[in-house]
Each structure stands twice: as structure tokens, then as C-alpha cells.
Amino acid sequence: MEMALIAPVFLLLIFGVIELGTMLHLNTVLDGAVQDAGRVIRTGAAQQSASALTTFRTKLCDKLPSAVNCASVATDVRAFPNFNAVSLPPALGAGGTPSTTFIPGTAGSIVTIRALYRYEFSTPFIGHLLSGDGSNGRWLMSTIVFRNEPFGS
Numbered sequence: 001m002e003m004a005l006i007a008p009v010f011l012l013l014i015f016g017v018i019e020l021g022t023m024l025h026l027n028t029v030l031d032g033a034v035q036d037a038g039r040v041i042r043t044g045a046a047q048q049s050a051s052a053l054t055t056f057r058t059k060l061c062d063k064l065p066s067a068v069n070c071a072s073v074a075t076d077v078r079a080f081p082n083f084n085a086v087s088l089p090p091a092l093g094a095g096g097t098p099s100t101t102f103i104p105g106t107a108g109s110i111v112t113i114r115a116l117y118r119y120e121f122s123t124p125f126i127g128h129l130l131s132g133d134g135s136n137g138r139w140l141m142s143t144i145v146f147r148n149e150p151f152g153s
Contacts, residue, residue: 015123020130023119026068027140033063034115034142041077041104041111044151053102060115068117074098076114079105083145091116091141098139107150114143 037060039045046052056077061070076099080086091114092098098116105111120137121127127136 012125016126016129019121019123019126023121023130023138023140026065026117026119027142029063029065029068030073030115030117030140031142033060034113034144036060036063038111038113038144038146041113041148042146043149044107047104047106048151052104056102056104072117074100074116075102076100076112076116077102077104078112079103079109079148080112081109083110086110086112086145088112088114092139105148107148109148110145111148112143112145114141116141 037056040055040059041047041052046055049055057070057075060073060075064070064073076088076091078088078101089099099114117140118137119140121130124136127138128134131138
């Protein structure tokens with residue numbers, strides 16, 4: 001009798017810990033992938049390639065695990081002349097769609113990179129509790145800001 005009362009609460013707690021751990025792990029992996037992919041912009045390798053966007057996306061996708069569909073990762077890359085000029089619009093626009101601008105800048109530009117990935121929870125009840133908006137998913141976001149290195153023209 002006691003098991004029937006305690007088991008659902010215990011299982012909910014266990015599944016919640018697993019879901020939260022998985023979500024936080026994927027967010028950390030996304031952070032690392034964005035930092036590594038940002039390096040091709042910072043050094044000018046992307047800008048000097050045939051397609052800067054393709055070079056950047058290829059590096060980003062190479063660093064993401066197979067559990068993350070890279071086509072589902074939205075990226076927003078913007079360049080600014082100095083740190084005081086950095087002003088980013090909301091990450092999610094009308095209808096909850098992420099911004100997908102790609103402006104990698106030139107040598108010495110200040111660049112911001114935001115990557116967003118929609119994590120869908122495996123456990124529906126846990127998803128509704130942790131989503132924040134009643135859906136079964138949550139946006140994971142990674143943001144970095146840096147100054148491009150002085151690369152050749």
C-alpha cells in the first residue's frame with residue numbers, strides 16, 4: 001500500500017532529475033559548440049572562405065552530438081563597430097521564431113553569436129513543469145561576444 005502511494009512521487013522525482021540533467025548537459029554542449037564555431041569567425045577563416053555561413057554552420061554542426069539535429073539550431077550572428085553599440089533584439093521574435101541573421105563582420109568588429117535550440121522533454125508531465133510556458137519544450141540559448149582578430153583582407 002505504501003509503495004503505491006510513494007512510487008509515483010519517487011518516479012516523478014527520478015524522471016525530473018534525468019530530464020533536467022539531460023537539458024543542462026545539452027546546453028553546456030551547445031555553449032562549447034558555439035565557442036568553437038565562433039573561432040572561425042574570430043580568426044577570419046569564415047569570412048575568407050567561399051561561404052562564411054557554410055563554414056560557420058559546418059564547424060557548429062561538427063561539434064554538436066548526434067542527439068541534436070543541427071538543422072534545428074537557429075543562429076544569430078551580428079557585427080557592431082564597438083562594444084557600446086551592441087544592442088540585440090529579443091532572441092525570439094513574433095510567434096516564437098528565433099532570429100537568424102548572419103553578419104560576421106570584418107577585422108576588429110565586435111561580434112555577437114546566439115544559438116538557440118528547442119529541447120523537447122521526453123516525459124510530458126515533467127516538460128509541462130519545466131518549460132515555463134506550459135508546452136513540452138524549452139529554448140536553450142548560448143551567447144558569446146568577442147572582437148574579431150586583425151585578419152588579412
